[in-house]
Amino acid sequence: MKISLIVAVYERVDFLRLVLESIRRQTFRDFEVIIAEDGCSDKVAALVAAYQGRGEVVVTHLTQEDVGFRKARILNRAVSESRGDFLVFIDGDCILHRYFLGRYARRARENLCLFGRRVMLGRTITESLIAQGEAYTLHLFRVLVSKSRKKEEAIYGPFLPTRRKKGVLGCSFCVSRDKMVAINGFDEDFTHPYYGEDTDVERRLRLMGVGVVCTRYATIQYHLFHNAGDRSGAWAISEALYRKKTLMHSTWCANGIIKSS
Numbered sequence: 001m002k003i004s005l006i007v008a009v010y011e012r013v014d015f016l017r018l019v020l021e022s023i024r025r026q027t028f029r030d031f032e033v034i035i036a037e038d039g040c041s042d043k044v045a046a047l048v049a050a051y052q053g054r055g056e057v058v059v060t061h062l063t064q065e066d067v068g069f070r071k072a073r074i075l076n077r078a079v080s081e082s083r084g085d086f087l088v089f090i091d092g093d094c095i096l097h098r099y100f101l102g103r104y105a106r107r108a109r110e111n112l113c114l115f116g117r118r119v120m121l122g123r124t125i126t127e128s129l130i131a132q133g134e135a136y137t138l139h140l141f142r143v144l145v146s147k148s149r150k151k152e153e154a155i156y157g158p159f160l161p162t163r164r165k166k167g168v169l170g171c172s173f174c175v176s177r178d179k180m181v182a183i184n185g186f187d188e189d190f191t192h193p194y195y196g197e198d199t200d201v202e203r204r205l206r207l208m209g210v211g212v213v214c215t216r217y218a219t220i221q222y223h224l225f226h227n228a229g230d231r232s233g234a235w236a237i238s239e240a241l242y243r244k245k246t247l248m249h250s251t252w253c254a255n256g257i258i259k260s261s
Helices: 013-024 042-053 071-081 100-107 123-132 140-144 177-182 197-207 232-246
Strands: 003-009 031-037 059-062 086-091 094-096 112-115 172-176 211-214 221-223
Touching: 003 013, 003 071, 003 100, 013 042, 013 094, 013 123, 031 042, 031 071, 042 059, 059 071, 071 177, 071 197, 086 094, 086 100, 086 177, 100 112, 112 197, 172 177, 172 197, 197 211, 197 232
Parallel strands: 003 031, 003 086, 031 059, 112 211
Antiparallel strands: 086 172, 094 221, 112 172
């Protein structure tokens, strides 16, 4: 089984450096990396080129003009260019536990969508990690004594049960490439951050009959602290659009990988 690890990126080279270091430490090795950048930053390009130069894993860097929030568009390009049997989506501000990909690979099935949760790191520990430039210093005890939120998500217990049945996050989910193509990928009508494009993927996969399973405590991830600003306006716009989409009861989005006329 090969995995395509698709990393959604927007600026923040300091974050991406830590994420790439955590990718290097994965115990599972049969994967490619696709950096899906919603922009075209010279600094990001230089960092990715340095990572490519190590030759440890195949790395593809996709860019597009920075003209607003077009995450769905660049992710669809990544899906089109991916070569893995399964796709794992993460964000460029989330450090991975070293067993992250391995646990997704172990549980991945053609008719399942797997999704994880994340620790919300505090400002101080985030700044310390950036200063160190190393992700391997992050561990459970350090999280527990920090001023982070959702610390329970740092507990590694792959066989622990979870009651969560829904809530796919774009920063951590795994689905077969064939299923993602079958629903025509992400809906590019979602042009505001914080809500919508990932929830809509979950909705359409469920309509297709794909099971959705939470991998909490197995696929651990650490979200780096940053100020997200006021989300209310963008959230309201995306939520209204999502509700409109649900009325269509369709697994296919018209403005996805293939553009319907």
